[in-house]
Amino acid sequence: MYLTNEEEGIIEGEQGEVPARMFRLLVRLGDIYGADRMIPVGSVQVAGVSYKSIGDPGTEFLEDMAAKGAKVKVLTYLNPAGMDLEDWKTLGFPEDFAAKQLRIMDAFKKMDIIITATCTPYLAGNLPRFREHIAWSESSAVSFSNSVIGARTNREGGPSALAAAILGRTPDYGLHIDENRKPDMVIEVEAGLEYNADFGALGYYVGKQVKNKIPYFTGIGDANTDHLKALGAAMAASGAVALYHAEGLTPEAHLMDTQGLEVIPVTDNEIKETYAKLNTGTDPDIVILGCPHASLREIAALAKEVEGKSLKKPVWICTSRVMKEAANRMGFTDTIERAGGNVVADTCMVVSPIERMGFETTGVNTGKGANYLPGFCRQNVVFRNIHELVRRVTE
Amino acid sequence: MKGRTINPGHAEGEAIVSREPIGFYGGIDPKTGIVIEKGHELEGQNVKGKVLVFPCGKGSTVGSYVIYGLKANGVGPAAIVNKETETIVAAGVILADIPCVDGIDIEHIKTGEHLKVDAANGTVEKK
Numbered sequence: 001m002y003l004t005n006e007e008e009g010i011i012e013g014e015q016g017e018v019p020a021r022m023f024r025l026l027v028r029l030g031d032i033y034g035a036d037r038m039i040p041v042g043s044v045q046v047a048g049v050s051y052k053s054i055g056d057p058g059t060e061f062l063e064d065m066a067a068k069g070a071k072v073k074v075l076t077y078l079n080p081a082g083m084d085l086e087d088w089k090t091l092g093f094p095e096d097f098a099a100k101q102l103r104i105m106d107a108f109k110k111m112d113i114i115i116t117a118t119c120t121p122y123l124a125g126n127l128p129r130f131r132e133h134i135a136w137s138e139s140s141a142v143s144f145s146n147s148v149i150g151a152r153t154n155r156e157g158g159p160s161a162l163a164a165a166i167l168g169r170t171p172d173y174g175l176h177i178d179e180n181r182k183p184d185m186v187i188e189v190e191a192g193l194e195y196n197a198d199f200g201a202l203g204y205y206v207g208k209q210v211k212n213k214i215p216y217f218t219g220i221g222d223a224n225t226d227h228l229k230a231l232g233a234a235m236a237a238s239g240a241v242a243l244y245h246a247e248g249l250t251p252e253a254h255l256m257d258t259q260g261l262e263v264i265p266v267t268d269n270e271i272k273e274t275y276a277k278l279n280t281g282t283d284p285d286i287v288i289l290g291c292p293h294a295s296l297r298e299i300a301a302l303a304k305e306v307e308g309k310s311l312k313k314p315v316w317i318c319t320s321r322v323m324k325e326a327a328n329r330m331g332f333t334d335t336i337e338r339a340g341g342n343v344v345a346d347t348c349m350v351v352s353p354i355e356r357m358g359f360e361t362t363g364v365n366t367g368k369g370a371n372y373l374p375g376f377c378r379q380n381v382v383f384r385n386i387h388e389l390v391r392r393v394t395e
Numbered sequence: 396m397k398g399r400t401i402n403p404g405h406a407e408g409e410a411i412v413s414r415e416p417i418g419f420y421g422g423i424d425p426k427t428g429i430v431i432e433k434g435h436e437l438e439g440q441n442v443k444g445k446v447l448v449f450p451c452g453k454g455s456t457v458g459s460y461v462i463y464g465l466k467a468n469g470v471g472p473a474a475i476v477n478k479e480t481e482t483i484v485a486a487g488v489i490l491a492d493i494p495c496v497d498g499i500d501i502e503h504i505k506t507g508e509h510l511k512v513d514a515a516n517g518t519v520e521k522k
Contacts, residue, residue, distance in 0.1 A: 025489045028401060029482055053457050057425045057464020061490065137456075157456030159486040 001030050001171070002037045010167070018070040022163035029160055030171025039133050039172045043075040044165040045121050046113065047137030048158025050082035050351035051100040058158070059104050065162075066110035073168035076113045077121040079138045080293070080318075080348045081105065085117070091316075091344060092357055113165065117346045118320035120229070120293040122149065125322060130251055133176055135164035139242070140292045140368060143232030146243040148225060150251040152176045155242050175243055181252065183216035183245055185262040190219060191271045195385035196230040196298070199223070200367030201274040202266060203234025209264055212240040216258050218247045226295050233292050234367025278370040281380030284363030287389045288349040290318035291366040296326050299343060303332040305390045306339035313393040315341035318348045350376055363389045396499050396519045398476075401485055403515035404494030406474035407522070411445040412506045413437050418454025419461035419487065428470030446510045447472035448501050452484040462487025474512040476501060476519055 003011070011027070013020040026038065048054045054062075082101050083093040109115050118124050119138045128134045128151035136142050137156045145151040154174040156164065164170045174180055187206055193199055206215055215235070223231070228249065235241035245253040289302060294317050302317050317336065319327070324345040327333045333343045349362065350372045362373055363382040373379040382392070413436055417423070422432040428443035442465070452458055462484065465471035475488055480497035488495040494514035504510070504521075511520045 021489070025486055028485055028489055031399075032401075032480065032482070032485060048457055048460065053455070054460050055425070055457075055464070057467065058457065058460035060467060061460055061463050157459060157482055157486055159456075159459045159490055160482060 001027060001035055003027070007038060016069070018065060018068050019166055022166045025159060025163045026167060026169065026171055030173065033171065033173040035171035035173040037172050038169040039176060040168055041074060041135045041164055041170050042132045043077070043126050043128055043134045044072070044161055045077045045079065045126065045136040045138060045141055046158060046161045046165060047079040047156070049079045049104065049108070049117055050347070051097060051104060052082045052351055052353050054104070054158070059100060062104060062107040066107040070166055071112045072165035074165060075126055076165040077124070077126045078108060078113060078115060078117040080119055080351055081117040081346050082352050083347050084344050085346045087344070091342060094353065094356060097353055116321060118293050119348065120144075120295070120320060123293070123295055123323060124320040133170065135161050135170045137161045139236035139240070140229065140233035142242050143236045143244065144229055146175055147232055147245065147250050148228050155240070181243060182214065183256050183258060183261060184213035185210060185215055185264055186258050187215045187217045188219055188263055188265045189217055191266055191268045193220070193227070195365070195387070196226055197365040197383065197385040198271060199227045199230040200234045200365070200370070201271045201278070203231040204238045204278065204367035204371060205266060205270050205274045207235035207237065207239030207241055210239055210241060212242070214243050214245070215241065216245045216247070216253070216256060216261070220246050220249060223249055226298055229292055230366060234371065237368040237371040275383060278367070278381060278383040280374065281361035281382050283361060284313060284382045284389070284392060285359045285361050286313055286354070287315040287363035287393055288318065288369065289316070289365055289386060291348055291350065291364065291369040293348065294319040294323065296323050299323060299327045299332050300330070301386060302341070303335040305386060306341055307335050309339050309390070309394045311340035311393050315390070315393060316344045317341070318344045321345045349373065355379065363392065365389060396503070398496045398498030398517045398519065400514055400517045401480045401495035401497055402488040402493060404474070404492065405513055406446065406494045407509070407511045408444055408446045408473040410448050410504050410506055410508045410510050411437065411440060411442060412501065412504055413449040415449070416451050416453040417449045419452065419458035419483070420455040422454065423461060423465065425461050425464030426468055426470070428465055442472045443470040444473050446474045446476060446512060448476045448504050450478040450501060452481050454483070456483055458483040459486035459490060462493065463491045466491035466493055474514065476504070476510070476512065
């Protein structure tokens with residue numbers, strides 16, 4: 001790999017031990033993937049934030065980095081934490097867990113990382129531009145930034161994202177390169193899609209079919225950013241799709257040639273079968289919405305659904321702290337709380353210890369959540385749209 | 396045998412060989428070095444001080460921190476030899492500073508053989 005004089009110096013330790021070690025990591029990853037140079041990144045999103053995910057080894061590693069004076073060079077956000085960083089006590093998160101989680105946040109803050117913990121950084125003040133190179137981690141955020149915004153990122157692991165943040169660089173390979181952003185197959189959608197959950201079901205089905213390839217969708221018609229967020233998140237979870245194109249909807253779609261590609265049709269049947277497959281329970285102990293983190297529009301929709309009702313089971317909608325502030329101001333949080341629900345910030349169902357909090361069956365409206373909850377949180381899943389979920393916990 | 400340097404360093408030790416990939420997160424206990432993945436061919440064995448030989452990593456990217464944790468807790472492998480190192484293991488061995496070589500024909504290595512790893516030169520020798 002070609003390295004500039006400055007970069008050679010970093011490896012030799014001119015900027016200290018931590019940048020040297022982290023740069024060695026980036027160079028090695030670049031070698032493995034055939035990168036020929038480093039490129040600057042505009043922003044970073046670091047995964048491996050929840051204590052549930054990284055445990056003591058990760059906590060100690062981050063504290064060691066912070067103690068050695070590591071600082072990030074570019075705008076850096078975090079993936080969701082394992083709990084609401086302000087209301088964890090009221091929501092019933094365990095004390096021992098909270099103590100560890102707060103140590104992790106402290107270590108990140110010492111490194112100048114913005115401790116806004118969200119899988120939707122683009123809704124919370126970290127918005128890349130079209131064609132900007134970035135180094136993001138969380139699979140749905142990677143999908144959204146590549147596909148809907150047209151920024152460029154590979155799916156980074158926790159350490160490689162942290163290294164990119166500290167160096168302000170990433171090796172130039174994979175989805176940073178035009179040639180590698182071409183579609184591999186066409187997904188011909190002939191199904192009716194109404195709710196976010198329907199887009200999640202479509203994404204789950206397609207992710208299973210295409211695995212880590214790049215699909216090009218036709219026939220979706222209209223979709224807002226919440227729909228596209230749900231679609232991408234499910235594909236990244238059931239497969240490993242980091243980029244998709246959608247005709248008439250995503251910014252690079254019109255640049256792509258789809259002649260001669262394999263065509264996979266998706267009809268109402270496949271969507272119906274996907275719902276049937278993902279539903280492993282019937283009566284939810286808790287309903288959790290906001291995977292990926294809810295937009296303000298999604299919080300408003302829940303407020304409208306539950307207004308004046310009395311919820312018989314806990315209903316959470318997970319979001320970023322930034323969206324929650326806006327929901328507070330609009331009175332959405334108040335409406336949801338009066339019905340017996342909560343607007344939960346900074347965390348999500350997948351990385352929070354819900355299995356330790358007495359829940360066995362979780363209701364979700366997300367293909368991604370339905371994919372991960374049985375394994376990560378040992379939950380039975382009720383996968384329905386928001387309207388049906390609310391009906392199940394009010395009647 | 397000659398391969399590629401993933402992280403430099405010298406180490407010698409007894410080989411412990413897995414024919415299947417290893418997922419470190421949830422697969423190896425970072426406090427003890429014991430393989431805990433149910434049904435894994437190395438389940439119940441300890442990697443501490445051994446030359447750990449396996450085709451490639453799998454599973455969660457948090458596995459990198461588990462490799463770091465193994466070393467920090469004094470129960471890490473002396474070296475890692477892979478057929479093809481992917482990002483999880485690469486990040487882990489570099490952060491933990493464990494000698495690591497890939498591009499090795501690991502089918503020719505058996506558990507219990509004594510190996511000498513010169514990771515800077517990318518070589519693995521049987522002794």
